[in-house]
Amino acid sequence: MTYCVGIKLNAGLVFLSDSRTNAGVDNISVYRKMIVYEKAGDRFMVLLSAGNLSISQSVREILQVEQLKEPNHPEPITIWNATSMFDACRVLGQAVRHVYDRDAESLKNAGVEFNVNLIFGGQIAGEGMRLFQVYSAGNFIEATAETPYFQIGEYKYGKPVLDRVITPDTDLDEAAKCALVSMDSTMKSNLSVGPPFDLVVYEANRFQTDKVVCIDMQNPYFRMLHQGWGQKLREVFDSLEDPVWDESHTETPLRTQAGGRAKPLKKISRAEEKLI
Amino acid sequence: MTYCVGIKLNAGLVFLSDSRTNAGVDNISVYRKMIVYEKAGDRFMVLLSAGNLSISQSVREILQVEQLKEPNHPEPITIWNATSMFDACRVLGQAVRHVYDRDAESLKNAGVEFNVNLIFGGQIAGEGMRLFQVYSAGNFIEATAETPYFQIGEYKYGKPVLDRVITPDTDLDEAAKCALVSMDSTMKSNLSVGPPFDLVVYEANRFQTDKVVCIDMQNPYFRMLHQGWGQKLREVFDSLEDPVWDESHTETPLRTQAGGRAKPLKKISRAEEKLI
Numbered sequence: 370m371t372y373c374v375g376i377k378l379n380a381g382l383v384f385l386s387d388s389r390t391n392a393g394v395d396n397i398s399v400y401r402k403m404i405v406y407e408k409a410g411d412r413f414m415v416l417l418s419a420g421n422l423s424i425s426q427s428v429r430e431i432l433q434v435e436q437l438k439e440p441n442h443p444e445p446i447t448i449w450n451a452t453s454m455f456d457a458c459r460v461l462g463q464a465v466r467h468v469y470d471r472d473a474e475s476l477k478n479a480g481v482e483f484n485v486n487l488i489f490g491g492q493i494a495g496e497g498m499r500l501f502q503v504y505s506a507g508n509f510i511e512a513t514a515e516t517p518y519f520q521i522g523e524y525k526y527g528k529p530v531l532d533r534v535i536t537p538d539t540d541l542d543e544a545a546k547c548a549l550v551s552m553d554s555t556m557k558s559n560l561s562v563g564p565p566f567d568l569v570v571y572e573a574n575r576f577q578t579d580k581v582v583c584i585d586m587q588n589p590y591f592r593m594l595h596q597g598w599g600q601k602l603r604e605v606f607d608s609l610e611d612p613v614w615d616e617s618h619t620e621t622p623l624r625t626q627a628g629g630r631a632k633p634l635k636k637i638s639r640a641e642e643k644l645i
Numbered sequence: 646m647t648y649c650v651g652i653k654l655n656a657g658l659v660f661l662s663d664s665r666t667n668a669g670v671d672n673i674s675v676y677r678k679m680i681v682y683e684k685a686g687d688r689f690m691v692l693l694s695a696g697n698l699s700i701s702q703s704v705r706e707i708l709q710v711e712q713l714k715e716p717n718h719p720e721p722i723t724i725w726n727a728t729s730m731f732d733a734c735r736v737l738g739q740a741v742r743h744v745y746d747r748d749a750e751s752l753k754n755a756g757v758e759f760n761v762n763l764i765f766g767g768q769i770a771g772e773g774m775r776l777f778q779v780y781s782a783g784n785f786i787e788a789t790a791e792t793p794y795f796q797i798g799e800y801k802y803g804k805p806v807l808d809r810v811i812t813p814d815t816d817l818d819e820a821a822k823c824a825l826v827s828m829d830s831t832m833k834s835n836l837s838v839g840p841p842f843d844l845v846v847y848e849a850n851r852f853q854t855d856k857v858v859c860i861d862m863q864n865p866y867f868r869m870l871h872q873g874w875g876q877k878l879r880e881v882f883d884s885l886e887d888p889v890w891d892e893s894h895t896e897t898p899l900r901t902q903a904g905g906r907a908k909p910l911k912k913i914s915r916a917e918e919k920l921i
Contacts, residue, residue, distance in 0.1 A: 525801035529830045533875060534882055542887035550882065554805045580890055590888050599809060601881040606810055606826065609873050611818035612866050614856055 370561030371522035373402055373417035374551060375488040376544050377500040377512045379537045382490050382571040384415045385548040387522075387556070389563035390422050403567040404429055406448060406491070409577040414448065414457060414491030415569055419522035420505070421476075424485040427468045428461070435464040454491060454499035455511075461489050462507035469507070486521040491571070498573055526558040527551030541570050546594065549584070553595050566591070646837030647678055647798030649693035650827060651764040652820050653776040653788045655813050658766050658847040660691045661824040663798075663832070665839035666698050679843040680705055682724060682767070685853040690724065690733060690767030691845055695798035696781070697752075700761040703744045704737070711740040730767060730775035731787075737765050738783035745783070762797040767847070774849055802834040803827030817846050822870065825860070829871050842867070 373386040386402040400422060406414040416432070418425035436445035437460045444450070451457040465485060473483040483505055490500035490512075500512040502519040512519055514537045520528065527550075534547045545568060555562045570580035584591045649662040662678040676698060682690040692708070694701035712721035713736045720726070727733040741761060749759040759781055766776035766788075776788040778795040788795055790813050796804065803826075810823040821844060831838045846856035860867045 525834070526805055528834050529802055530878075530882070532834060533879060546885060546887050547882070549888075550885075558801070558804050558808060594885060597885050598881070601884065602806075602878070603809060605874070605877040605881050606806070606823070608877065609822060609826075609870060611822050612825075 370559060371402055371419040372520070372524065372527060372552060372555045372559075372562045373419055373488055373522055374518060374520045374524075374527070374531070374548050375415070375417060375490050375500050375512075376518040376531075376535055376539075376548060377490060377498060377537075378517065378535075378539050378541065378544055379573070380539075380541050381573045381575075382415070382492075382498055382500065382569075383541060383544045383548055384417060384488070384490070384567075384569040384571075385545075385552055386417050386567050387552060387562045388565050388567065389561060391561045397561070397563075399565070401567060403569065405569060405581065407577055408449065410494070411576055412449075412457075412491065412493040413571055413576050413578065414454070414489065414493075415571070416461070417488040417521065418485065419487075420485035421481065421483070424465075424468055424472065424483065425487070427472070428464050428485060428487070431467060432461060432464045435460050435467070437463050451493065453496055454489075454493055454501070457491075457493065458489055458499075458501045458503065458509050461487065461503055462509055465503060465505070465507040469505075488519045488521055492573070492576060494576060498571075523555055523559045523562050527555040530554060541572065545570050549591060549594050550598050553591075553598060557599075564591075646835060647695040648796070648800065648803060648828060648831045648835075648838045649678055649695055649764055649798055650794060650796045650800075650803070650807070650824050651691070651693060651766050651776050651788075652794040652807075652811055652815075652824060653766060653774060653813075654793065654811075654815050654817065654820055655849070656815075656817050657849045657851075658691070658768075658774055658776065658845075659817060659820045659824055660693060660764070660766070660843075660845040660847075661821075661828055662693050662843050663828060663838045664841050664843065665837060667837045673837070673839075675839075675841070677843060679845065681845060681857065683853055684725065686770070687852055688725075688733075688767065688769040689847055689852050689854065690730070690765065690769075691847070692737070693764040693797065694761065695763075696761035697757065697759070700741075700744055700748065700759065701763070703748070704740050704761060704763070707743060708737060708740045711736050711743070713739055727769065729772055730765075730769055730777070733767075733769065734765055734775075734777045734779065734785050737763065737779055738785055741779060741781065741783040745781075764795045764797055768849070768852060770852060774847075799831055799835045799838050803831040806830060817848065821846050825867060825870050826874050829867075829874060833875075840867075 376383040388399050388401050390400045391397045402418050404416045438445045446456050448457045448460050476483055485505050487503040492498040501509045503509040517537050518535055530551050565583050565585040568582045571578045652659040664675050664677050666676045667673045678694050680692045714721045722732050724733045724736050752759055761781050763779040768774040777785045779785040793813050794811055806827050841859050841861040844858050847854045
């Protein structure tokens with residue numbers, strides 16, 4: 370499995386990926402799932418991949434040389450000369466379709482689904498930052514202010530904290546922290562997601578970044594997050610009062626067949642209200 | 646969708662279920678997914694169901710009258726005369742198989758998978774409390790001290806908090822609180838899980854309970870949890886320091902094709918360490 374997240378903020382972009390792949394729990398390996406495409410001052414793009422590893426590796430391989438021929442364009446569009454992230458993403462979509470044409474039938478004959486999920490984001494000089502999610506069919510959607518992040522792979526465990534924290538106004542380091550907490554929750558609940566983690570933080574309109582880091586379990590910051598988040602979460606949980614069982618009954622009936630009779634319902638309320 | 650959780654503690658059992666079903670987002674309904682079977686002083690059992698509603702309702706219907714005939718038993722085993730939760734669960738498994746025999750082929754012809762998931766737990770006089778998860782095939786597994794809870798339906802969003810809090814020594818009200826926080830996280834991230842919620846708390850060796858409650862969004866305790874957990878989670882998040890980007894570089898290379906050159910990696914560390 371895999372967990373990758375890409376976040377688009379007013380201040381910039383944050384990308385985080387794990388590096389564990391598995392073909393069954395008895396076959397766990399480490400593969401990096403992030404690639405940075407950078408032409409300093411001109412374009413900065415990051416690709417995160419999940420799904421069938423042979424497909425995503427093939428896509429990454431041919432993306433470098435993929436050419437999108439358009440009648441109204443003098444020369445073919447590549448990720449290196451595209452004038453918009455949208456066009457660059459179309460090149461990526463075409464790369465996915467080329468791998469499909471090449472491999473899908475054989476995969477199907479082997480009973481393997483053609484499954485790849487990609488997050489592709491960045492900025493090209495002349496336009497703002499953009500973030501896309503690309504599907505197995507080569508089609509894609511773009512992140513908006515209402516939905517400023519994409520996740521691929523094992524996304525559910527790590528989604529609640531993103532939903533609670535991330536808005537377009539979130540600052541970059543805070544978003545990086547949030548992505549790492551999201552990764553930590555995912556890693557805790559799914560064995561097939563694991564370190565090292567690749568983190569890239571891009572500041573708007575820089576067209577390059579030096580904030581690229583590989584984080585393993587020895588990383589002091591991630592260790593602090595891992596321990597601190599778990600421990601403080603527990604403290605918060607303990608700080609919330611337990612329910613108090615009220616002797617009065619609610620109206621709502623619980624549909625029950627307990628020996629054929631209906632069950633009376635108690636109320637639960639808060640200690641402080643009992644004291645009033 | 647559905648989210649149900651059953652927890653087995655030394656002190657007793659906790660059961661929580663949502664009440665939302667959907668046949669597509671344009672067809673959302675409220676169905677209770679919990680039934681309590683109680684013969685005061687003799688047995689107390691709770692059934693939670695997820696999956697295809699027509700299947701789970703049929704199972705619940707026939708479970709009342711289901712009989713397991715055994716050569717070495719003078720009279721057929723039912724959930725009302727079973728001498729162990731294990732036998733009661735076998736009766737439930739047989740009920741699932743009867744519904745399978747009745748409906749599976751027609752469902753298959755209609756392209757519908759025979760899909761039902763059940764949590765069944767309780768206590769019968771003469772033995773300790775037991776908690777089971779029953780699958781579509783009518784087979785089942787039992788909770789242990791290492792894995793003291795079961796979830797069915799949309800389980801992922803709500804799993805991290807259970808993993809962090811629940812142990813066999815957790816007390817009942819704390820476990821009820823944990824189940825409700827788990828439900829709150831699930832509800833927040835999945836539209837198809839919603840109130841009202843049915844909560845049952847059973848104390849060991851009581852063979853009955855009056856702690857049965859239906860919780861809607863007006864419930865003052867759940868409202869407090871819903872707001873308090875979200876707000877305090879945010880405070881904890883804010884209390885964790887942001888990463889500090891260190892000028893020194895790590896050894897680990899990030900596999901990258903950024904314009905063909907390898908990308909140097911920074912370190913992230915903790916503010917306090919920078920100060921040392």
